[in-house]
Amino acid sequence: MPSDNFYQKVYEVARKIPYGRVTSYGAIAKAIGAAKSARMVGYAMNGAAAMQDVPAHRVVNRNGLLTGKHHFSGTHLMQQLLESEGVMVEDDKVQNFKTSFWDPMCDC
Template sequence: MSGREPPDFAERVYALVRRIPPGRVTTYGRIARAAGAARSARMVGWLLHHSPPDVSAVAHRVVNRNGELTGGWAWGHPAVMRALLEDEGVTFVDEYQVDLEKHLWDPLDEPEPAG
């Protein structure tokens, strides 16, 4: 054994969410795929609902595959998520649907920072 176990799924999810740049969003599915479990989008949502404070502070940047704000139950109302995203410059095509063409970030498109 190397003395260091590989990070578990939750740790990988949290690390990916921390990397989402302000003004960008990604989807539960893209986080799941980048974390090595492509069919675990719902688990990503569950993990974000139970995430540590530093992840919760940026979890509003994760939306569903259509760009819809589905984390409203965690924020009290989707309008809270929308306000946080608008503060970062994110635009919408509908009341609670992010313009994914402008703001989608895919963690697989950017190499993980060294360190």
């Protein structure tokens, strides 16, 4: 249904996230044209987590904090995945977030 369009857009953007990179919910929301619906992005990610095509673990809040790690199977699964990709994570927080950050709109 049309409502899936929103999710579809979120998934589409999230799927574009390069390996070893991370982005914020707000950035994705803005990319899909729903800058004011950053929360919805996270909500959509809930379903995205079940999708292998959508690396939801690469999506964090604007603070670089792994707020959604609690929704993953393991407590540190999200962190483990990020570290596995070369993203330095400490205390559920992405280090060098500024450098590891990837802007979906600036898909350079």
